[in-house]
Amino acid sequence: MLNPAIGELIKEYESRYQLVLDVAKRARHISExxxxxxxxxxxxxxxxxxxxxxxxxxxxxxxxA
Structure with a gap:
């Protein structure tokens, strides 16, 4: 189970697709x-x-805030 919950992160994005793209880009950068x-x-x-x-x-x- 991922923490934080994906449901919480999706609220901050217009679509799940954009969240997936951002995570993939950041993960690739971390790996590189x-x-x-x-x-x-x-x-x-x-x-x-x-x-x-x-x-x-x-x-x-x-x-x-």
């Missing part, structure tokens, strides 16, 4: 960075990407 720096990632890049996107959305909401 780790490979370039010869780092070993213990967590899956998609999980890291979802966490980072959720954190960014939380920070945006805090700044708006």
């Amino acid at each position: 960075e780790a490979e370039a720096e010869h780092q070993i990632i213990t967590e899956k890049p998609v999980s890291l990407a979802i966490d980072q996107i959720a954190e960014a959305k939380r920070e945006e909401a805090e700044h708006e």
